[in-house]
Amino acid sequence: MPHWSVATTDLPLPTVPCPGADPELERFGRLAAGHLGAPVALVSVLTDTEQLILGAVGLPPDLEAARRLPLTHALCLEVVRREEAVVVPDARDDPALAAHGAVTDLDVVAYVGCPLRDDEGKVVGALCAIDTAARAWTDEQVAYLADLAAACTSELRLRGERERARRTQRVATEAHRHGRLLLTMAEAFTAATTVAEVTRAVSRVAAIGLGATMSGVALLDADGHGLTYTSMDAFDGHGVEALRHAALTDDRPVAHVARTRVPLYFRDHTALVRRFPGMAGIDAGRDRPLPDGGRAVLPLVSRGRLLGVLTLGWPVPRDFRQENREVKAALAGYTAQALERALLLDQRRDVARTLQDAMLTALPQPDRFRLAASYLPAAQEDQVGGDWYDGLVLPDGDLVAVVGDVTGHDMDAAARMGQLRSTLRAFAWDRPDGAPSSWLARLDRADAGLGMGTVASALVARCAPLGTAADGTPGGTPGGVRVTWSNAGHPAPVLVRPGAGGRLLDPGSDLLLGVDPARDRRDHATDLRPGDTLLLYTDGLVERRDVALPHALERLAREAGRLADREPDRLVRELTAALVDGRPADDVAVLAVRVQAPDRR
CATH class of the missing domain: 3.30.450.40 (GAF domain)
Structure with missing residues (x-):
């Protein structure tokens, strides 16, 4: 049997193997060569620039390695052009093929090729048998090759479907991965x-x-x-x-x-x-x-x-x-x-902190008292809230201590708190001879009359050394202080005495501010000794969903008594840390007023 060989070394054969070479398609080449008795059989498809040999029998070593041919040497191009079987007993006698590169350079003489079609029926290649000697191809051989080409077409279509399925799967997998990654991004940044x-x-x-x-x-x-x-x-x-x-x-x-x-x-x-x-x-x-x-x-x-x-x-x-x-x-x-x-x-946060700093001014430190405060907001975003504390020395030297709580935990609550705080300071300074209840009553009326419409609790305490209080009460404990307070719906103050612990001063409270400005308000009084501390606070310090309020207040008094010997700043700091675990559910303000012994010099 003659062997197919390359007749010239000038043929530009690529050195990269054909990526589509497939052992399964070699089988069609073997069947074609064996049944037709041909030395060479090829399963080929065409691209725009070359012939790819996917299955072959009888190729010389150089073509076996390359599995590619330029279109100038691709006889299957005739099958693609004609879209039907091409039967050539002797290409040298065919005027259209005698000068073809496959004939002149590859010693192709006899050729028979049948079309391979894609999914749309378009001819994309050929299953062919080649001989280097002239021969007559019988109708039975051509029919067999056509049937084999149809089977090869089915195999190529099936492979195409599989590849499309793999591509679709890859796209779906990539899309799923992409979607999960986007979800991860969204969750990470939320x-x-x-x-x-x-x-x-x-x-x-x-x-x-x-x-x-x-x-x-x-x-x-x-x-x-x-x-x-x-x-x-x-x-x-x-x-x-x-x-x-x-x-x-x-x-x-x-x-x-x-x-x-x-x-x-x-x-x-x-x-x-x-x-x-x-x-x-x-x-x-x-x-x-x-x-x-x-x-x-x-x-x-x-x-x-x-x-x-x-x-x-x-x-x-x-x-x-x-x-x-x-x-x-x-x-x-x-x-x-x-x-x-x-x-x-x-x-x-910067604006909020500036606002809060402007509203929670530095506490006064008169000779007879030491004041310290702690503020812990529930609103971590703004770092401000509606709770406040204040200290004010009146023209006669008495000290006014205030805590209050406006509903809300944001900048709006802080702004409304600032209105009430400033108004209350003005009333106390304008009427220094007044009692805390009178200042709260005026604040309640102003809240309604000026259209502020703010609902809040507040406790105002006036601290006067005994013998100089507004009511003129003389005597009492040497160096003692008379504390007079009025309570507008606020938690009761705590008296902290070294050696005696802490106890609640709870004669009852009056109505919240902003509810009924016509209601009467009361004053309450007690005396403090040097070393005693009056503790004012907002409900965020004690109120817990899982603890009854009486139990929470008992714990407050107990913890405050344990810290009675601490300096005021340490007292409020350690008391807040003991009662508030981490981020508070509500704003927390604590104000401590320590009575100092009078200077005897």
């Missing part, structure tokens, strides 16, 4: 309320979801002229500080992305340095080089405003396909939104 929490969430998502071992968030400086990294996770080592800040005019990836708002992707660090040569000098200052892996530098933009730049790094080179870039863009989008929220909350 609870982030500070810039530090956002950068930690970025690092976690980048590591778990994207495999990035390095991440850094650079925020735009307040002047808009530079960027400063707030986090540089894994960008460690001596010399890393040189990377922390960048001017927008620098020839660095982070500055370029900030200027253009267009992301940059680098297969490896070498490519990055090739694009930005100035980075080589910064790298030279490090005690150990960065890994030569992939880099992504992404703008952080929210509602058209540039907030900063996100840098991600991988330990090995990385090719960024389009779907990968979309995931990185999604991470940058989530990061930008979370950063904008965190920055706004930071600004709000």
Whole structure:
């Protein structure tokens, strides 16, 4: 049997094997060659530029390795063009084929090929038998080859279906992974309320979801002229500080992305340095080089405003396909939104703290008294609430101590609290000869008459050294103090006496402010000795859902008595820590007034 061989060494055969070569299709070649008695049989499909040989029998070594032929040497192109079987007993006698490359260069003489069709019936290749000698192909041989070609077509279609199914599965898997990653991103950033929490969430998502071992968030400086990294996770080592800040005019990836708002992707660090040569000098200052892996530098933009730049790094080179870039863009989008929220909350917290500081002014420290206070808000976002404390020295030297509680735990409650607090201070200063009940009554009427409409509890106490009180009562304990108070629906004060513990001063309370300004209000009085402490507080210190109020008040008195010898500032601090476990459910304000012994000099 003659052997097919390449007749010229000028034929440009590729050295890369055909990626579609399949042992299963070799079987069709063997069946065709065996039944037709041909030395060569091929299962081939055409591309726009070449013939791919998927199954073959009888190829010479060079073609066996390449499994590709240029279209100039592809006789199956005639089958594709004609869309029917091509039968050639002797190509040398066929004017249309005598000069064909397969005839002149590959010694093809006799040829018979039947069409292979795709799912739409289009002819894409041929199953053919080849001989290097002239021969007459019988009708039975052509019919057999046509049947075999039909079976081969079915196999190719089945393989196509399988490949489409695999592609669909890959797309579905990638979509599922993409969806889970987006969900992970959303969940990771939901609870982030500070810039530090956002950068930690970025690092976690980048590591778990994207495999990035390095991440850094650079925020735009307040002047808009530079960027400063707030986090540089894994960008460690001596010399890393040189990377922390960048001017927008620098020839660095982070500055370029900030200027253009267009992301940059680098297969490896070498490519990055090739694009930005100035980075080589910064790298030279490090005690150990960065890994030569992939880099992504992404703008952080929210509602058209540039907030900063996100840098991600991988330990090995990385090719960024389009779907990968979309995931990185999604991470940058989530990061930008979370950063904008965190920055706004930071600004709000700054405003709230300024507001609270303005309302909770420094306490006076007159000679006969030592005052200390503690304030703990329930609203962690604003750090303000409706509870307040106050201390005021009247023109005659008496001390006024106040605690109050406006409904709410936000900036609105704090604003309404400020109105009541300032109004009460003005009434007490304007009528220094008045009793606490008169000041609260005037405040209640003003609350209604001025349209403030605020419901609040408050307790006002006036502390006067005995013999100089407003009612002129003389005598009493040497160095003692007469305390007169009025209670508008507020928790009762506690008297803390060294050696005697703490006890509740609870003769009852009157109606809340803002309910019925016509109702009468009462005053109550008791005497304090030097060393005694009057403790005023808001209900957040004692009220618990799982503890009955009488039990909570008993514990308050007991804990306050245990701390009777503490200095006032330590007393309020340790008492709050003992009764409030972690973040309070309600605002907490505590005010301690310690009676000092008179100066005998």
